[in-house]
Amino acid sequence: MLRPGPYFNEGRSKQRPYGRSMLLPFFYTLRAFKIPVGINEWLTLMETIAQDLNDFSLDKFYYLARAILVKSEALFDAYDEAFLVCFKGREGDFKAKDELLKWLDKMVEGKRPAMPNIPPLTLDELRKNFLERMRQQMEEHHGGSHWIGTGGTSPFGHSGTHPSGIRLGGPGGGRMAVKVAEERRFANYRHDRTLDVRQFKVALKRLKKLEREGPTDFLSIEKSVEKTAKNAGEIELVFEADKKNQTELLLLMDVGGSMDPYIQLMEALFSAAHASKHFKAFHHFYFHNCIYGKVFTNIHRNESVPTNDLFKKFRKSFRLIIVGDACMNPYELFSPGGSIDYWENNPSAGLEWLIKLKTHFSHSIWLNPEPKAYWDHVTIKSVSKVFPMYPLTLDGLSEATDDLRREKVQTAPSSL
Amino acid sequence: MKYKGTKDYIASQDLTDVVNVSLAIGRPLLIKGEPGTGKTVLASSVAQAIGRPLLTWNVKSTTKAQEGLYNYDTVQRLNDSRFGEGNVRDIKRYIKLGKMGEAFTSSEPVVLLIDEVDKADLEFPNDLLTELDEMRFSIPETGEEIKARHCPLVVITSNSEKELPDAFLRRCVFYYIEFPDIEMMKQIVKVHFPDIEKTLLENALRRFYQIRAQTHLRKPPSTSELIDWLHALMAMGVGAQDLLKDIPLLGCLIKKDEDMKIRV
Numbered sequence: 001m002l003r004p005g006p007y008f009n010e011g012r013s014k015q016r017p018y019g020r021s022m023l024l025p026f027f028y029t030l031r032a033f034k035i036p037v038g039i040n041e042w043l044t045l046m047e048t049i050a051q052d053l054n055d056f057s058l059d060k061f062y063y064l065a066r067a068i069l070v071k072s073e074a075l076f077d078a079y080d081e082a083f084l085v086c087f088k089g090r091e092g093d094f095k096a097k098d099e100l101l102k103w104l105d106k107m108v109e110g111k112r113p114a115m116p117n118i119p120p121l122t123l124d125e126l127r128k129n130f131l132e133r134m135r136q137q138m139e140e141h142h143g144g145s146h147w148i149g150t151g152g153t154s155p156f157g158h159s160g161t162h163p164s165g166i167r168l169g170g171p172g173g174g175r176m177a178v179k180v181a182e183e184r185r186f187a188n189y190r191h192d193r194t195l196d197v198r199q200f201k202v203a204l205k206r207l208k209k210l211e212r213e214g215p216t217d218f219l220s221i222e223k224s225v226e227k228t229a230k231n232a233g234e235i236e237l238v239f240e241a242d243k244k245n246q247t248e249l250l251l252l253m254d255v256g257g258s259m260d261p262y263i264q265l266m267e268a269l270f271s272a273a274h275a276s277k278h279f280k281a282f283h284h285f286y287f288h289n290c291i292y293g294k295v296f297t298n299i300h301r302n303e304s305v306p307t308n309d310l311f312k313k314f315r316k317s318f319r320l321i322i323v324g325d326a327c328m329n330p331y332e333l334f335s336p337g338g339s340i341d342y343w344e345n346n347p348s349a350g351l352e353w354l355i356k357l358k359t360h361f362s363h364s365i366w367l368n369p370e371p372k373a374y375w376d377h378v379t380i381k382s383v384s385k386v387f388p389m390y391p392l393t394l395d396g397l398s399e400a401t402d403d404l405r406r407e408k409v410q411t412a413p414s415s416l
Numbered sequence: 417m418k419y420k421g422t423k424d425y426i427a428s429q430d431l432t433d434v435v436n437v438s439l440a441i442g443r444p445l446l447i448k449g450e451p452g453t454g455k456t457v458l459a460s461s462v463a464q465a466i467g468r469p470l471l472t473w474n475v476k477s478t479t480k481a482q483e484g485l486y487n488y489d490t491v492q493r494l495n496d497s498r499f500g501e502g503n504v505r506d507i508k509r510y511i512k513l514g515k516m517g518e519a520f521t522s523s524e525p526v527v528l529l530i531d532e533v534d535k536a537d538l539e540f541p542n543d544l545l546t547e548l549d550e551m552r553f554s555i556p557e558t559g560e561e562i563k564a565r566h567c568p569l570v571v572i573t574s575n576s577e578k579e580l581p582d583a584f585l586r587r588c589v590f591y592y593i594e595f596p597d598i599e600m601m602k603q604i605v606k607v608h609f610p611d612i613e614k615t616l617l618e619n620a621l622r623r624f625y626q627i628r629a630q631t632h633l634r635k636p637p638s639t640s641e642l643i644d645w646l647h648a649l650m651a652m653g654v655g656a657q658d659l660l661k662d663i664p665l666l667g668c669l670i671k672k673d674e675d676m677k678i679r680v
Contacts, residue, residue: 038586048441063430064437071585073448073592185594202576225490233498 062177076186200272254324262369290350320364425461444570449593452638459529473515481543484516525566541584615656
């Protein structure tokens with residue numbers, strides 16, 4: 001049972017006579033679905049409803065609440081889920097005439113009267129009276145003590161006051177909204193699931209690190225003014241270099257057979273990194289399952305460079321991203337000569353090469369397209385002890401880029 | 417005055433609702449969506465429909481929040497003081513209001529479009545929080561306080577190049593313009609080409625959505641490209657039947673070499 005917060009205490013509730021009993025659980029459900037809804041946004045929504053901008057059918061409520069409470073299309077799917085939890089099955093409870101629903105949709109403004117002394121009705125009496133009044137009533141009615149409508153003390157309708165009664169319409173309407181929510185059209189926008197090139201690019205942009213470099217051809221107004229002032233008004237122009245991104249990126253990708261299902265994902269990441277013009281340098285190589293004495297310059301793995309060259313060619317400030325499932329036969333990782341390609345003839349075990357890479361580069365991470373649930377595999381576990389491992393999702397990449405940005409002191413990999 | 421869409425801009429019901437909410441509660445309206453779904457055009461449509469002038473502040477990667485409020489032209493003042501032109505003691509002469517400043521001081525309520533807010537620095541939206549909240553700012557150089565005479569409707573568009581800060585998002589009403597479905601697209605096309613031949617439109621749209629369905633496209637064509645393409649098709653006299661065999665004038669839709677290879 002959810003307990004109402006302080007906002008909905010006695011004093012305030014008298015001023016806000018609308019169906020909060022259904023709304024407040026919605027608020028907590030949204031939060032339970034990890035949508036960061038704040039009290040302020042919630043109050044804004046309440047005020048908006050109170051302004052009667054919206055006739056408060058569930059359909060309108062769906063869009064209105066989404067516009068005010070949810071600020072990213074990535075969260076729309078979670079919103080749909082929360083909405084279904086709260087409103088599905090409750091929207092069609094009562095099949096009244098459409099007109100009736102329309103009248104009831106109108107909200108009552110103003111103060112709710114103090115609870116009048118009306119004898120409660122039994123359910124049967126209530127039902128009987130209701131049907132009778134449905135037959136008699138020919139028009140819209142709000143307030144008053146008899147007819148079906150909003151407000152007042154009639155037992156029928158909503159926003160009214162009656163010790164017992166049938167609630168009609170209001171937040172109960174809106175079959176459409178539930179249908180829209182059920183379509184889950186925004187499932188593809190979730191950050192924790194799907195990705196496209198542009199989303200990857202956005203994530204990679206976080207690696208930006210601006211520093212001044214290049215020709216000093218940029219007129220700095222502030223410095224010029226300052227210099228000129230110091231110069232007693234004799235104008236002196238100060239030029240400086242433009243800001244440029246200093247991030248250098250090295251991408252190593254596993255193109256082994258077990259990676260085939262993730263080829264689209266890898267391609268997207270690669271295109272994003274490649275198309276991001278803001279890296280000072282970007283290099284990429286391929287490997288099969290694990291890294292040994294050489295890495296490949298093409299996807300067919302018939303041209304290669306010695307892995308030792310990487311250490312010579314790329315300074316330790318390069319950010320290293322390795323993409324692979326890290327899922328292999330244990331000897332591929334742990335034994336000398338364990339490479340899956342038998343002509344590879346690796347005298348050092350794959351793991352040693354990985355540690356060498358980790359030690360050379362100050363910032364390195366491993367992106368794994370396998371779902372996190374499978375990371376229990378022995379080789380995945382060992383690799384993740386060398387490199388911080390993140391899932392190859394947008395959220396994972398964002399975390400990974402945060403890791404790569406962090407200023408850090410070089411630490412040796414933890415004992416294996 | 418409520419917004420209901422305009423003749424040349426088809427807005428869905430939920431979009432007009434959201435615009436009206438933003439108008440009524442005086443919160444900025446943040447519009448996101450794929451490029452070419454009409455985010456920027458929405459602002460001018462709203463302005464036109466509710467009869468308010470539109471002020472556009474185009475944000476670039478170098479734009480600072482301050483520029484939208486006012487500019488203090490120190491260089492001009494320095495120049496004037498050196499070469500003795502005008503009254504340099506009057507700092508007001510060198511203060512020029514930015515778009516937001518203009519929107520605040522306007523004698524009638526306006527629509528202020530802050531276009532492509534995500535292009536600027538990450539801190540840019542945060543620097544505008546108080547101004548958007550309280551609808552006022554002060555100019556320390558002159559001690560002047562600029563307070564909005566009428567609350568402008570602020571429309572902010574974003575291509576989500578960068579994430580926007582939470583504090584900023586909390587203050588906005590948010591709407592995501594989805595890519596129009598085929599029925600909606602027909603209406604949109606008819607606004608541009610009222611006399612388009614029915615089968616041509618049908619076939620062209622089928623082709624268009626076929627291309628968009630290809631997930632590998634580096635840059636999927638958007639509404640504006642479709643409009644250009646239809647325009648070109650009609651100008652070149654391409655018939656509805658030609659579209660069944662082939663996709664003529666593909667260059668109007670596809671803008672990247674890699675994508676050209678992918679054929680339907």
